[in-house]
Amino acid sequence: MQTTPGQVPKPPEPEVGSPDWFQQIIAPALGYSQLRDWQVKLAGDVFEGNDVVCVAGTGSGKSGMLHIPLMASKVAEKPTLGMSIAPTKSLCDDQARAANERGLNAVAVHSDSLREASSKGRDLFKEIFTGKWDLFILVPELLHMKELESFFREQAGDDPEFAKLSLIFVDECHLVHEHGKEFRDLYRRIGRLRGRIPSTVPWIAVTATLPPGELTKLVLQSLGFDGDDYVMCRMRVDVPNIKVVSRFLQHSISGLTMLDISWIIPVGLQAASSIKKTVVFCVTIKLAFAVMEFLQSLLPKEMSNREEVVMPFYSLMSGEYRERYIQEFREGTTRVLVGTDTLTCGMDVSDIKEVIILGVPPTPERLTQQIGRAGRNGKPARAIVYTPPWMNESSMKAADITHRAKIPSMLCSWCNPSFDCCSRKVQCQHYGDEFIQPPHCCSLHEPDGSDYRKVEEWVEAFTNASGDPKRLRTKSKHRALDKMVMYPAAQRILTAWTRRLWIKIRGDNTFMPSDTIFPPFLRDKVCQRMHLVVNVEMLRQLIPEWSYLTKYGEDLVVVCGEILQTFDEVWKAREVDSDDVICLNQVTTW
Numbered sequence: 001m002q003t004t005p006g007q008v009p010k011p012p013e014p015e016v017g018s019p020d021w022f023q024q025i026i027a028p029a030l031g032y033s034q035l036r037d038w039q040v041k042l043a044g045d046v047f048e049g050n051d052v053v054c055v056a057g058t059g060s061g062k063s064g065m066l067h068i069p070l071m072a073s074k075v076a077e078k079p080t081l082g083m084s085i086a087p088t089k090s091l092c093d094d095q096a097r098a099a100n101e102r103g104l105n106a107v108a109v110h111s112d113s114l115r116e117a118s119s120k121g122r123d124l125f126k127e128i129f130t131g132k133w134d135l136f137i138l139v140p141e142l143l144h145m146k147e148l149e150s151f152f153r154e155q156a157g158d159d160p161e162f163a164k165l166s167l168i169f170v171d172e173c174h175l176v177h178e179h180g181k182e183f184r185d186l187y188r189r190i191g192r193l194r195g196r197i198p199s200t201v202p203w204i205a206v207t208a209t210l211p212p213g214e215l216t217k218l219v220l221q222s223l224g225f226d227g228d229d230y231v232m233c234r235m236r237v238d239v240p241n242i243k244v245v246s247r248f249l250q251h252s253i254s255g256l257t258m259l260d261i262s263w264i265i266p267v268g269l270q271a272a273s274s275i276k277k278t279v280v281f282c283v284t285i286k287l288a289f290a291v292m293e294f295l296q297s298l299l300p301k302e303m304s305n306r307e308e309v310v311m312p313f314y315s316l317m318s319g320e321y322r323e324r325y326i327q328e329f330r331e332g333t334t335r336v337l338v339g340t341d342t343l344t345c346g347m348d349v350s351d352i353k354e355v356i357i358l359g360v361p362p363t364p365e366r367l368t369q370q371i372g373r374a375g376r377n378g379k380p381a382r383a384i385v386y387t388p389p390w391m392n393e394s395s396m397k398a399a400d401i402t403h404r405a406k407i408p409s410m411l412c413s414w415c416n417p418s419f420d421c422c423s424r425k426v427q428c429q430h431y432g433d434e435f436i437q438p439p440h441c442c443s444l445h446e447p448d449g450s451d452y453r454k455v456e457e458w459v460e461a462f463t464n465a466s467g468d469p470k471r472l473r474t475k476s477k478h479r480a481l482d483k484m485v486m487y488p489a490a491q492r493i494l495t496a497w498t499r500r501l502w503i504k505i506r507g508d509n510t511f512m513p514s515d516t517i518f519p520p521f522l523r524d525k526v527c528q529r530m531h532l533v534v535n536v537e538m539l540r541q542l543i544p545e546w547s548y549l550t551k552y553g554e555d556l557v558v559v560c561g562e563i564l565q566t567f568d569e570v571w572k573a574r575e576v577d578s579d580d581v582i583c584l585n586q587v588t589t590w
Contacts, residue, residue, distance in 0.1 A: 029103060055216075057372065080134050082167045089108070093322075110139045125147040245442065258291060280356040311337060526542065540553065
């Protein structure tokens with residue numbers, strides 16, 4: 001190479017597709033200072049057209065296996081259109097946001113985004129098929145849509161009007177055999193695409209929870225990864241920065257208070273920012289609302305944004321609602337998200353400090369996924385699993401033994417750790433990881449009683465409170481509702497009243513479900529003891545956790561009074577053998 005005297009020769013450009021090319025060209029294009037060696041290796045395999053399977057812990061960088069090959073195709077001026085399949089709308093939105101931040105043109109495709117685009121006169125599918133986007137992320141239930149069917153058929157043709165797929169990415173691929181029948185059925189359909197997509201299009205499947213053995217074989221066969229014609233990368237699933245804690249519930253979670261988790265809200269709280277960013281997983285929406293209302297009741301009444309500090313998150317919410325509260329959680333306005341399984345695969349927030357799991361997860365994989373929501377930024381975090389007392393293997397009650405027999409053995413061992421085999425070691429063994437004890441391993445190797453002390457502070461506060469809900473006593477002139485006729489009728493009336501109240505106060509927040517105003521579990525509480533609701537003070541003792549009690553408690557007391565007056569007439573009619581149905585006409589048509 002000839003150079004001018006004094007001129008420093010430029011180093012040669014790295015060869016396209018080489019490890020140096022990925023590190024020197026692709027990493028900066030994505031905003032990375034450096035790629036991990038395994039990312040470079042697998043991205044190179046995809047760039048060459050090979051299928052790849054990657055099993056690695058949450059927060060380990062698996063999303064790079066979507067971004068790196070696509071950016072490589074873009075920089076190399078190859079056809080660039082990736083299709084990613086994700087289990088939930090929220091995860092689609094998160095993936096699109098993350099890809100756009102990395103310099104890729106990405107769009108989420110689900111019922112909400114299609115509806116929004118249509119309202120603006122846009123055709124998302126047409127935009128995708130004509131090459132406007134580098135990446136589209138969709139939920140699996142859309143794979144059977146006629147627009148996509150036509151697009152897939154054209155992949156083998158030479159019509160220049162249709163963009164060509166450059167890769168297919170399957171996120172959370174373990175869902176082929178996990179997470180309930182609905183998810184399983186939807187994910188099993190994905191493998192059928194193999195027959196409609198040219199074999200030259202590489203597939204990438206990633207997950208954090210796929211133990212070696214038969215389950216891996218079943219999942220990969222379902223997705224069309226047959227024989228040895230793919231690259232398998234299995235790394236550690238264990239996430240060392242997350243301390244894992246197993247506890248048995250000491251207090252009931254079915255009543256008005258849930259003292260075991262009261263420590264989430266510090267006694268004497270001055271500012272919402274003092275609450276660690278927390279996710280609480282619940283087995284049902286009803287429990288999630290109960291937890292949310294209880295935690296909200298612990299917030300200082302004078303806190304200006306107290307109704308935003310603890311919020312629910314579940315699948316029935318509209319996309320606008322989910323997007324808004326995930327964003328507020330990400331920004332820190334909301335400090336605690338309480339939800340169901342939707343949160344397991346429904347969001348990607350990197351700085352969650354605490355994960356609380358109330359109840360026994362159905363599978364080891366679900367447990368690992370939920371724990372993995374914590375500390376995705378690599379900083380110290382904690383995951384606490386609260387299970388019922390019957391999970392304690394020291395209990396020899398016949399009913400408890402029967403209960404435990406229905407639970408996967410790994411979960412029983414995880415919840416009953418010993419010094420020989422702590423919870424983390426149980427999890428490592430399940431996924432074939434070598435057990436390497438980190439500095440903050442678990443509650444067994446690093447005990448910490450600070451949460452218990454905080455709970456005791458709340459126990460004392462509730463004991464001293466004059467309005468203790470357990471002390472609800474009064475003489476009433478009304479009789480309790482019967483379960484067969486009156487109770488269901490009262491529920492319908494309160495549901496209708498809730499909807500009217502929602503319409504009245506929702507303003508522009510049409511995406512907020514009516515149940516967020518007066519949740520079903522609170523309506524149940526009122527129906528159970530409606531005969532005692534004679535004034536706002538009695539209502540306050542019955543449902544002190546209701547956020548709207550101060551504003552609308554008096555209105556609710558009036559509604560209850562009208563219901564009870566009607567039912568009083570029903571009781572009188574019964575005493576003279578009258579027909580209940582006739583007397584209830586005015587109730588059921590309220």
